[in-house]
Amino acid sequence: xxxxxxxxxEDEKNIxxxxxxxxxxNGYAVLTARNGEEALMMLSSHCPDLVLLDLxxxxxxxxxxxxxxxxxxxxxxxxVSARTHERDKVTALDLGAxxxxxxxxxxxxxxxxxxxxxRHAAQRSAGQRDGSYVCGGLTVDWEKRRVLLDGKDVHLxxxxxxxxxxxxxxxxxxxTYDQLIRHVWGPNVVGDNRILRVNMANIRRKLEHNPxxxxxxxxxxxxxxxxxxxx
Ligand code: CA
Numbered sequence: 001x002x003x004x005x006x007x008x009x010e011d012e013k014n015i016x017x018x019x020x021x022x023x024x025x026n027g028y029a030v031l032t033a034r035n036g037e038e039a040l041m042m043l044s045s046h047c048p049d050l051v052l053l054d055l056x057x058x059x060x061x062x063x064x065x066x067x068x069x070x071x072x073x074x075x076x077x078x079x080v081s082a083r084t085h086e087r088d089k090v091t092a093l094d095l096g097a098x099x100x101x102x103x104x105x106x107x108x109x110x111x112x113x114x115x116x117x118x119r120h121a122a123q124r125s126a127g128q129r130d131g132s133y134v135c136g137g138l139t140v141d142w143e144k145r146r147v148l149l150d151g152k153d154v155h156l157x158x159x160x161x162x163x164x165x166x167x168x169x170x171x172x173x174x175x176t177y178d179q180l181i182r183h184v185w186g187p188n189v190v191g192d193n194r195i196l197r198v199n200m201a202n203i204r205r206k207l208e209h210n211p212x213x214x215x216x217x218x219x220x221x222x223x224x225x226x227x228x229x230x231x
Contacts, residue, residue, distance in 0.1 A: 003029040004118060007048040009039040009065075010080065011058050015103070019052060022107050023114070036060025043073060050117055051077045053097070055088050063091055070096040074124075076117040080105075086222045093176045093223070100174065100223075116172040116229060133168035135230045138207060138216050140168040149207060159184050160203050163196075167217065172229035174220050200225065 006028045010016040020030045031046055033039035036057045043051070051069075055062030066077060079100040081089045089100050098120065101113050131143040137150040142165045147154040156164060162184045167175055177193050185195075204211040218226045 003027060004050065005029045005031060005046060005048040006114065007031045007033060007039065007042055007046070007051045009033045009036070009051060009057065010054040011035060011056075012054070015054070015080075019110065022110060026111055028114070034058075036062075036065045039065065040068065043069065043075065048075065049121070050114060051075055052114075053077055053079050053092075055079055055081045055085055055092060063088065063095055066092055066095045066097055074121075076121045078113055078117050090176055090178075090223050093174065094178050098173065120170075120173060133171055133227075133230045135171070135216060135228050140164055142169065147207075154206050156203065156206065157199075160199055160206075163199055164203060164207070167225055167227040168230075171227045174224050174226045176224040180224065 004027075006023050008016055008019050008023070008030060010019065010032070011034050016032055016034070020032060023030045031042055031048055033042050036059050039051070039053075042048070053062055053065065057065070062079065066079075069075065069077065076098040077092075077096070079089060079092045079097045080103060081092070081100055082103050089102075093100065098117050099113055101110060132139055132141040139146075139148040141148070145161065145165075147156055147161065147164055163180060166180060166183050177196060181189055181192070181196055184199075200217070201211075204214060204217055207216055208214050216228050218228070220226055
């Protein structure tokens with residue numbers, strides 16, 4: 001059986017062994033590193049399928065780690081961050097981390113994030129991108145540039161469509177405010193989340209049966225948005 005290799009980079013012994021236990025008992029092969037330098041060495045010697053990265057490492061800033069890795073390696077990186085490091089987490093995503101999980105987290109959350117990151121990486125390497133996203137009653141067809149809800153066309157503005165299409169292409173993953181703003185309004189717009197929030201409120205009114213209890217579009221407070229994983 002071919003196991004996925006997960007590299008856990010974490011200096012705190014308790015959290016490291018907690019993650020190791022969960023992952024091992026769920027069929028993953030686990031490598032561990034206690035600091036950034038060790039992790040960089042293990043990355044090049046073992047080529048893991050996924051990295052779980054604690055942002056607060058003793059020797060190397062987690063963000064520096066991501067930058068260095070991304071120069072030569074596209075391995076999915078799942079950032080593990082403390083709630084107090086909100087801004088670091090966002091920067092990590094903007095630098096090329098794939099997703100994040102906030103401490104303290106539960107077993108099922110960790111496993112779900114790991115599965116999603118591995119699935120995205122597999123799709124990316126296979127160059128697979130179906131022409132559409134389907135989740136329950138919602139369909140986003142980015143070849144025809146159409147959005148359907150319960151079989152009916154949803155009329156979105158150009159910018160609303162761009163936002164929905166990007167989120168659907170990254171379904172299951174968080175997309176940061178900056179990534180969305182750059183995608184829709186271009187690289188020269190100074191980050192202003194307000195216009196994004198206005199667009200998002202309009203999108204939710206059009207796509208969600210009850211915007212207060214969203215089915216498709218979730219807010220990650222202080223970070224960005226996440227679209228539900230497709231069917
Ligand atoms: Ca730490």
